[in-house]
Amino acid sequence: MTRLSAYLLPTEKQAPADAEAVSHKLMVRAGLIRQLGAGLWTYLPAGWRVHRKVEQIIREELDAIGAQELLMPVLNPADPWRRSGRIEIDEIFKLEDRKGTEMVLAMTHEEIVTTHVAQVVRSYRDLPQILYQIQVKERDEPRPRAGVLRTREFIMKDSYSFDRDEAGLEESYAKHIAAYDRIFERTGLEWYRVESDVGMMGGSGAHEYMAPCAAGEDEVALAPGYAANVEVASADPQAVELPAPLPEPEEVHTPGLTTVEDVARRLGVPQGAVLKAYPVIAEGRGLVLVMVRGDHRVNEVKLRNALGAQCRPATPDEFAQKIGPAGFIGPVGANAPVVLDDAVADGGYVTGANRPDFHLRGVEPGRDFPFERADVRAVEPGDTVGGEPVRIEKAIEVGNIFKLGTRYSSAIGAHYLDESGRQQLIVMGCYGIGPARIVAAAVEQYADEAGIAWPRALAPFDVELVVISRGESEERTFADGLYEQLKATGLDVLYDDRDAGPGEKFADAELLGAPLRVTVGRRTLAGGELEVQIRRGRERRTLPLDGAAEAVKALWETLP
RNA sequence: CGGGGCGUGGCGCAGCCUGGCAGCGCGCCUGCUUUGGGAGCAGGAGGUCCCGGGUUCGAAUCCCGGCGCCCCGACCA
Incomplete structure (x- = not known):
């Protein structure tokens, strides 16, 4: 009822x-x-x-x-x-x-x-x-x-x-x-299964199911055949034009220029030819200097996974002694292990000189400083996977699957005899x-300016039947009958039999978003045709009055 | 946890600065009219102005304290 x-x-x-x-x-x-x-x-x-x-x-x-x-x-x-x-x-x-x-x-x-x-x-x-x-x-x-x-x-x-x-x-x-x-x-839903971070619980593998939508809290990197949470996404970087290394690093005066953008502009090189220094304190390991391309950002989850330890950004006090002054730090001569991002290709780079108001140019990784390699940068739109460009979308996590291993069975003591x-x-x-x-x-995915437009599988009602008539009338009697017939087909029907005007009923029906709206009014009986609106796209169709309930059911079955 | 905003009838808001009748739109109730895209007229109901304390002749308004809610960031096993 x-x-x-x-x-x-x-x-x-x-x-x-x-x-x-x-x-x-x-x-x-x-x-x-x-x-x-x-x-x-x-x-x-x-x-x-x-x-x-x-x-x-x-x-x-x-x-x-x-x-x-x-x-x-x-x-x-x-x-x-x-x-x-x-x-x-x-x-x-x-x-x-x-x-x-x-x-x-x-x-x-x-x-x-x-x-x-x-x-x-x-x-x-x-x-x-x-x-x-x-x-x-x-x-x-x-x-x-x-x-x-x-x-x-x-x-x-x-x-x-x-x-x-x-x-x-x-x-x-x-x-x-x-x-x-x-x-x-x-x-x-529109959905993706993406690779995801296993987090600090360990575990040997995890995926998330993501539904793209504006209100989403996560970001997913998508390319044909590829889908990953940006927390773990990995892609080929976009190329950057690099100067050749100089025979040895050369100091350049860069007073007050502490951002990659400023330094790159002053020296006339692309931002990707500058190395950005990101000092962190890694648990159990101390100060580590992470270097990524100037046009890239460090992804803290990937970094944590690469280091195999929790880490946090180091404060200027913590790195001033071992590396250099904030804004001008670099890997050359740094008294800390250097992790160099995979996207840093061979070439001559600009880096901080580890003294105030100076940078170095022509720096060659390996020759001028030792490093270990790791993929620690955040994927950018336009990077490629298998040659296909990556796009990044907001999404909400709607499901996850996780290989726990023995994390809980060992803690609780869950055993069996083999x-x-x-x-x-x-x-x-x-x-x-x-x-x-x-x-x-x-x-989120299917709303329009009038309201919700449910996928058929989720709608609170399959059909909303609207009768345009107040009090006793021929239309009302017909609609009452049609309501019973529609229910008999197995459809979930919401019957708007309220004592309200047509505008209000149509607006409410479109707000609630049942996939189909069936309208019975004076026109219906006069014209001998039933008017039906498909909610998604708001397309109107007519069906013959004869066998209307079955026709509505058949139409409903074709909807997404 | 850091930053910002908001609490006034069911919903949306004004009033607060500069203290003095608690208001507007929508909704709701009654009657008449209207009846295919949120109708018209007339009448009506509905308020601890978030809470507590203070100032004052008088507090929605000023002061102090608290609570609640939202947004951005951090966090999100």
């Missing part, structure tokens, strides 16, 4: 003043969600329908790879979190029960699921297993933002694989890739999907 006259769908003409992202504005305006507090959102009935459609797609595809759904508590004893060490994470909500026992609100469930598996799995015969849940997660986010894109409480599909060995993990991982590819394909009776650690993977982000990304 979905008659709009009796359905809670509070639409607004004006977006809340504090909304910035398109999905935030439209989801509130369309009556899908309401805010309770920072990063806390209620799904109203129509919004929850969309969320459940996403969940259902996820369930079907995970069940298809043999994953088993379960449900674990959000409220956790602190102990497993202490064992894994993750109790230290600032984002975890912590609380005490009335007896003073420390508890946490789970932000994900590696510790808990591993605890259960450790108790239950004894033998290699009990493996592999894939378990998943669709459950609330709690994170004390430093900055919730953009409606449901980054919230403190959210629903997540999290699955966990348990295998005997690395080869088993590879299989479970491959199954998840297959399931995820199908899930995202079915949602109707064929020869030896105790082995279970090898794990974890795999997340954020249904709310899928919803928001779909809004």
Whole structure:
């Protein structure tokens, strides 16, 4: 029974003043969600329908790879979190029960699921297993933002694989890739599977599923056959015209010129012929001088991975003694190991001279300073991969898959006995999907000036039936009948039977974004034709009244 | 955590500087008219002006303290 006259769908003409992202504005305006507090959102009935459609797609595809759904508590004893060490994470909500026992609100469930598996799995015969849940997660986010894109409480599909060995993990991982590819394909989103950083948790591999959209928090580097988070992206640099090295470095006076741009302009060389110095303090290693082309930027995630250690920019005090004065530092004579970016080709470079107001020109890496090579720069638009230019797009992470290895099984103590009776650690993977982000990304990707234009798979309703008539009338009677017939075809129909004018009904229908709108008015009965609007593109068509419900269903099935 | 902004009816806002009746548009309710792109007329309801303290004859407005929310950056296991 979905008659709009009796359905809670509070639409607004004006977006809340504090909304910035398109999905935030439209989801509130369309009556899908309401805010309770920072990063806390209620799904109203129509919004929850969309969320459940996403969940259902996820369930079907995970069940298809043999994953088993379960449900674990959000409220956790602190102990497993202490064992894994993750109790230290600032984002975890912590609380005490009335007896003073420390508890946490789970932000994900590696510790808990591993605890259960450790108790239950004894033998290699009990493996592999894939378990998943669709459950609330709690994170004390430093900055919730953009409606449901980054919230403190959210629903997540999290699955966990348990295998005997690395080869088993590879299989479970491959199954998840297959399931995820199908899930995202079915949602109707534009999406990419990209290589991603494994982070400080170690792990042997990770991918993210990214949906391009303006409100996205990440950036992805894309080229035909290539997709990677810019945090790990690698590409061939654009060429730069380099002067030849001089027989030996030559000092040039560059008073007050501390930026690559200024130095390059003064010396009449391209910015790429200057070497930019980026001193860092690497954990366990001390001061390291990172050198990249002047027209490039250091990518801190790639640098961290290259150094195999956390690092942070060094302060002028920290490098003044061993290298030189801020603004004029360079690798020649520096008392620190030099990491030279892969994009630095052979040639003569301008570098800081390690004394105030001077640079060196004609510097040749290797001859004039020792270095180790690494790929530590951020990919730029126009770089190439396999000869194809790279473009960079904003995107929101809608899913991730991660080879955990034994990080949690060793912390929690999850073992099994192998064929020869030896105790082995279970090898794990974890795999997340954020249904709310899928919803928001779909809004972002397909919205137009009139509102939301859902992909067929996610729309809260398949068809919105609008009757233009107030009170009892021939049109109303006809529309009532058509509503029943449409429902009988299996379509989810929202029937706008409100006592409202046509403009208001059309505007609300387009705001809510069902893929099809069917209009019944005086014209319909007079002309003998039913008017249908395809929401995406707002194209109008007519269908014969005879067999209209089946024709609507058939048209709906052709939509994206 | 650093920077910026905002809290006044359901939504959007004005009023604050320079203290003196709490206002506007939309929405909502009633009646009549209207009925294919957010209608017209008439009448009406709805407010702890974020909270607490202070100054003052008098505070939405000035002062002090707190809370909440948004945006940019940092962070995001």
